[in-house]
Amino acid sequence: MxxxxxxxxxxxxxxxxxxxxxxxxxxxxxxxxxxxxxxxxxxxxxxxxxxxxxxxxTLDVASAGFEVQAYVTLEIAQGALDEVVRDLTAIPQVLEAYGTTGNFDVLCRVATRSHPELQETLIQIDRSVPVARSTSVMVLSVLIPPRTLPLLATGTASTPPRAPAYRIARAAH
Structure with missing residues (x-):
């Protein structure tokens, strides 16, 4: 596209x-x-x-009673992304998941009603055969809610183009 x-x-x-x-x-x-x-x-x-x-x-899961939220990173077996996606899709507490680069392969956001439910959700995720390791971090508060308009506004057609770095460097001489 x-x-x-x-x-x-x-x-x-x-x-x-x-x-x-x-x-x-x-x-x-x-x-x-x-x-x-x-x-x-x-x-x-x-x-x-x-x-x-x-x-x-736009739905706020915390307002609907799912206040315990965490991000979970997964290291998975090579070539097993489709299987992990299938397993994660079957867990309703997994709100979103992304394939990533770096030290882990998948980043998920999960939400539950309680800490015991979070623990059970993490155990469910770990039961996926290709998952070699998972790490989770708890969300304590939302500092910046999901947003897109500030980013989209930076790319408007009326925004003047920046001068290439080589022109700026040459002008300084």
């Missing part, structure tokens, strides 16, 4: 949508100060490009 270049209107629209996810096209057009047809075409383009990944509500 080709990355989509976002402009100021896209960022304003995504910001308005993030702040008022239930707003309709007309309300979004008022907030962003563009025509309703512009909102509709931009939302369609952003959805087709995958920038807007879904239209589901």
């Amino acid at each position: 080709t990355p989509t270049t976002l402009d100021e209107i896209d960022i304003a629209l995504l910001t308005a949508l993030s702040e008022s996810p239930r707003a309709g096209d007309l309300e979004l057009s008022r907030q962003v100060k563009v025509a309703r047809a512009t909102v509709q075409s931009r939302l369609r383009r952003l959805t087709e490009a995958g920038v807007i990944a879904d239209w589901t509500p």
Whole structure:
């Protein structure tokens, strides 16, 4: 998939949508100060490009009673990623998992209602045959909640391009 270049209107629209996810096209057009047809075409383009990944509500598992959260790293047997994914998918407490580089192969985020449930979840993860070793770290508090708009705003089409490093170095001479 080709990355989509976002402009100021896209960022304003995504910001308005993030702040008022239930707003309709007309309300979004008022907030962003563009025509309703512009909102509709931009939302369609952003959805087709995958920038807007879904239209589901953001769920807070801690508010739903799953306050004990941890990140778990896994070292797995070589070539066993598909099997580990299958095993992790079968554990509802595993909220997300990523293949990684570095000292471990998989990074998971898990949530449970209690520490005993967390311990049982960790034991379930370790029962996956390809898992050679796991390490977990507890989440004590959320310092920065998941966010995307600050990052997306850095790549807007109106952001002036940075001068290549060699030009900066030459100008200093």
